[in-house]
Amino acid sequence: MVPWVGRPRPGAPWGIPSRRVELTRVTALPVTDAEWAGDGFVLSPGGDALGLALSARRLAVLQAGEAWPPERSLELPRTAQLVALHPSLKSAAVLGPGRIEMVGLGTDGGTAGTTARTWTRPTQAIGFDSTGQGLWTSDVVDGRASVQLVDARTLSDVDGMDTSRDAPLGEDDVDGLHEWMPHPSLPVMGAALSCGQDGTWLTFLERGATGLVRGAEVASADAPFYPAGFFPDGASFIGVGGTWVRRWSYPEGTMAAEFILPEQGTLATGYTGLVTARAVLVAVEDLLAVGEWYLLQLDPVTLRPVCAWELPLSTEAVTSLHLLPGGFILSPEDGQLWRLPEEVLAPEPASAR
Numbered sequence: 001m002v003p004w005v006g007r008p009r010p011g012a013p014w015g016i017p018s019r020r021v022e023l024t025r026v027t028a029l030p031v032t033d034a035e036w037a038g039d040g041f042v043l044s045p046g047g048d049a050l051g052l053a054l055s056a057r058r059l060a061v062l063q064a065g066e067a068w069p070p071e072r073s074l075e076l077p078r079t080a081q082l083v084a085l086h087p088s089l090k091s092a093a094v095l096g097p098g099r100i101e102m103v104g105l106g107t108d109g110g111t112a113g114t115t116a117r118t119w120t121r122p123t124q125a126i127g128f129d130s131t132g133q134g135l136w137t138s139d140v141v142d143g144r145a146s147v148q149l150v151d152a153r154t155l156s157d158v159d160g161m162d163t164s165r166d167a168p169l170g171e172d173d174v175d176g177l178h179e180w181m182p183h184p185s186l187p188v189m190g191a192a193l194s195c196g197q198d199g200t201w202l203t204f205l206e207r208g209a210t211g212l213v214r215g216a217e218v219a220s221a222d223a224p225f226y227p228a229g230f231f232p233d234g235a236s237f238i239g240v241g242g243t244w245v246r247r248w249s250y251p252e253g254t255m256a257a258e259f260i261l262p263e264q265g266t267l268a269t270g271y272t273g274l275v276t277a278r279a280v281l282v283a284v285e286d287l288l289a290v291g292e293w294y295l296l297q298l299d300p301v302t303l304r305p306v307c308a309w310e311l312p313l314s315t316e317a318v319t320s321l322h323l324l325p326g327g328f329i330l331s332p333e334d335g336q337l338w339r340l341p342e343e344v345l346a347p348e349p350a351s352a353r
Contacts, residue, residue: 016308027068029335036083039332045087045130045182047325061089064326074104084126117155125178131187138178145193181227184234194224216253228273240273259303274323283321291315
């Protein structure tokens with residue numbers, strides 16, 4: 001059966017069993033307006049940690065289950081514009097005007113700050129793959145989205161290629177959001193370009209012996225979606241759109257399951273989702289009832305709804321949510337951070353119910 005957390009809520013929204021979640025508040029973060037911080041966080045290539053902006057120059061690295069404040073943090077250059085957290089959680093790549101460099105500890109244990117290079121390409125996003133050996137950058141060349149792979153140890157170029165050949169870009173400018181979805185064990189990166197209501201294009205690239213190898217492409221030409229992440233075995237991945245959640249196989253890129261959101265609700269702005277071995281969690285705002293937030297728990301294979309976890313958060317007070325690695329929930333408007341209970345992150349498998 002579905003485990004109980006806190007008090008039960010009468011009724012079953014959307015016909016799905018409902019349970020109340022007791023969140024653990026971690027802290028009210030001083031979310032900054034630092035250019036590199038986005039909504040106040042930087043994702044790690046793994047699924048159990050994230051970087052949080054404590055100030056315009058400091059990135060705190062918080063792991064699942066870790067107490068606040070975290071023991072590990074990185075000081076960034078004053079000119080930081082984009083930041084990528086290394087999977088070791090000991091260093092970060094920082095892009096600033098005309099320069100890209102590593103800060104913290106290097107991949108060999110030495111000081112990473114000695115590794116730097118000139119960088120003049122217009123860049124929209126940077127990120128490490130899960131192996132930590134490749135640093136990926138995304139930009140636009142001649143009106144096309146393009147990915148460049150850089151060796152994480154030397155910061156020298158590996159190879160580059162077009163990643164979204166059919167994306168509706170302008171002649172020489174960018175009108176899209178560049179996002180990453182690293183494979184959990186292979187030197188493979190999913191490069192996504194979301195162009196608002198024109199849709200999202202997700203292309204897989206692998207670091208081969210002689211350069212980048214282009215794999216499957218998943219496209220949603222009529223609506224945007226967020227690449228929520230791979231399952232731990234790397235055999236499939238999840239995308240979350242405004243009205244649906246889909247699972248695709250990897251490396252084929254074939255859709256294997258779909259959940260259509262009930263008309264009575266809507267997914268949170270940003271379409272974030274959290275993927276674990278036993279569940280897919282998506283944030284849903286109840287528009288018609290009491291104005292509360294829910295986490296819809298979906299079966300990882302079929303994407304059928306299992307439970308609607310009621311969050312003790314009002315949609316009037318919290319207007320958007322981010323589900324983050326490690327089971328954290330962040331309210332970007334006021335910087336509040338909560339931790340989900342283990343019952344939600346690792347529910348009983350379907351076979352035990």
